[in-house]
Amino acid sequence: MTQKLIIIGAGMAAGRALEHLFEEAPDTYDVTLFNAEPRGTYNRIMLSPVLSGDKSFDEIVTHSAEWYEGKGVTTRFGEKVVNIDRSAQTVTSDSGDILAYDKLIIATGSTPFIIPLPGHDLDGVIAYRDLEDTNAMISLGDEPDAKAVVIGGGLLGLEAAAGLALRGVDVTVVHIMGHLMERQLDDAAGYLLRKALVNKGISVKCSANSKEILGEDGKVKALILDDGTELPCNLLVMAVGIRPSVALAAEAGLATGRGIHVDDQMVTSDENILSLGECVEHNGNVFGLVAPIFDQAKVIAKTLIGEEAVFENKEVATKLKVTGCDLFSAGDFAEGEGHEDIVYRDPARGVYKRLVIKNNRIVGVVMYGDTADGNWFFGLIKDREDISEMRDTLIFGPAFQGGSPLDPMAAVAALPADAEICGCNGVCKGQIEDAIGNGATTLDDIKATTKASASCGTCTNLVEQVLAVTLGDDFIVPAAKSVCGCTDLTHEDVRRLIKSKQLKSQPAVWQELGWTTSNGCHVCRPAINYYLLADWPLEYQDDAQSRFVNERNHANIQKDGTYSVVPRMWGGITTPDELRAIANAADKFDIPTVKVTGGQRIDLLGVKKEDLPAIWFDLNQAGLVSGHAYSKGLRTVKTCVGSDHCRFGTQDSTGLGVKLEKHMWGSWTPHKLKLGVSGCPRNCAEATCKDIGVICVDSGYEISVAGAAGMEVKETQFLCKVATEEEAMEVISAMTQIYRENAKYLDRIWKWVDKVGLDWVKEQVVEDLETRQALAERFEISQSVYRTDPWAEHASKKSEIYQPVANLALEAAE
């Protein structure tokens, strides 16, 4: 028979414990979950990003009411438990309901400590604990000239202050100790942190004792310090600490001290009552960090199903990010007998590192500004490693030990498999490597399989580095990436600067934008060449030597060094004369393979490079031109037969396809561009997986964009519907041009639209008729240069470069 389990509190500890319980034994218990907050479980650590506006509340919900319902949990959110009757094994809620339990978990967490200053009960005096507090701070940001005081210069207080400052509030932090975050930082690092906060416009008062809170009409007005200073404020946040919430347990007669006493199995002094999280005390310790609490969640789930498990309190390092300042601290860094310091400072960069050594072992570390090596040092503390051999270079981190070369990845590569990467969820490097071995390739995969970086997110960089070290080139760090090793600028930066600085040649780009190489590399050269010709069609001369081989030779190179030649068939329409010319060329040049392509034309494969100008000349004679099957440019416009022949056709889709192709051929785009025009919604031209697709309907033309049918398969998204062919042509020209002017080189339309959003594109191309027209006009200016057949030009003027410059083989034979 299923037993009844009641849980009081739906915080992170309870959410995690239930998750483990349902994984291990989903049907053992009939669960009822009480929560005083009227909502499910969210990641409390992430309230700071919600306050600063980086995340929405929805994004930090870990277990919603729906999640619990899906697991069969009866939720009583917004309802408090007011009494526990241990002899009857029942709880009483504030609604008066009495429920029986077989097992009870107390997960009441902690209560923020409110200093009982005069005026602490005024309206506008809050703690920083839950969503209500966060919302109160957010709404203060909407008021003009808002002022706030934060009492408490610990992590929570500083995050509150930083978030308020970001919201435009004038903030003062009042801290009773001599420097900020004195439990995690020494005074030097505290000084750097204070300086960084002051630079962000936050006032900081250390060694400051609060005396009294002044009010007006029941609302907070100012804080008075004991030296008489008056700090006016509309909101006063007390972030001076938390206390385990033990009242309910104590009233029920359970053993409590600072917290509710629990044993190694998380059982309280009553065998049917368990407890975990910030409300417990274990071997004299109470808990505030997530990592040990998540360990407790694992143990409590095991205990509930009768399996043996032991909770061990491990030493935890603190790696924090306060308002963009990286901090790391671990171990004991107080001055003490036999403690020796190794200190590194780089004032200009705001970097401070201090190692505390005792008996040739690191016992403590404090880092500020550059915390990349923190986990390595922490590993040395935990393993009690003797550091005397590497003492001289120890402070420079793992990259400098054993003569290994300087490499930003080396620190991560050097970490042992049991090095902890994600402190919140207790995930070590080896587990991440295992997940990668099982097929994880992205940060999201790692989050989904190991939970690493799924809580506070400060280890995200580290997880990405483990991915990069393990996967090598297969992992692309998702953050803004520079174009290549020649520059630190991103593609977007370069595009913007080319326009704003009016850079019109590659040497101008290299010089003005500080390229570190003399003339680029194979990665940046094609990109810069494209950006220049797209932005300055009349001034810039396309550089063949900055093109990939296919675009330089106007044919596709094959693995054996021969080429394929694809003449254009406008809208997929051909004639017997064209087919005869293709057949003759295939015979004459000994073409081994003739293939019909997916783009409704014919591919001649296996052409020798020397023969290219001659075969082009022959094809030109029959009126055939380059199909640009090799280009990051307009490829094909695929059509169906439409109203000319088809009994379902609503418009002349073939005719529109031919017009579009004749209008757009020869244009260069960031990546290849394929169009489709279908004569009716039966969509025989497969227009809805093209970069730009048109579906003809009785009343006009439905234009959609951003489809894909390659490694990704995506349906196009609706852009607009127009009544006439002329409008369709203009919208498609404008769409192509806005993509040409803005996208990163080698982004297909779908990828680019994903980044900028379809709404933005619609505003420019559909809604704002002037912008649409201007875009279409700029496309036409570019086309006045590029709407031409490169085959004809190369066959007549450049055929010699397709030949060897000399043939010594013949001379040798003679």
Next chain:
Amino acid sequence: MNWIDICSVTDIPLRGARIVKTAVGCVAVFRTSDNEVFATSNRCPHKGGPLSEGIVHGKAVTCPLHNWVFSLETGKAQGPDEGQIATFATQIIEDRVLLDASELATGVAAE
């Protein structure tokens, strides 16, 4: 040494290459940004890609098939790849490019 006249420097595109057919295989003759000329085997040791079709940058060329990068001076593959292409002596005399025919006949270019 048997220097023979191959072509004018300007017959080779700036930051580009042309090929010379020899009894022992194709040799790629590169012209860099600074109008220096280098000659190497045309064949990438990885999958046989034609190096003369690669993008020339600095004193290096990138193979068009899989982006291996070779130093034109030493013939060594750059970065993480390991490989070596043959290099041949060149001379420029009054805008004419000269190669050493005796070196080309020894067969090192066959790769």
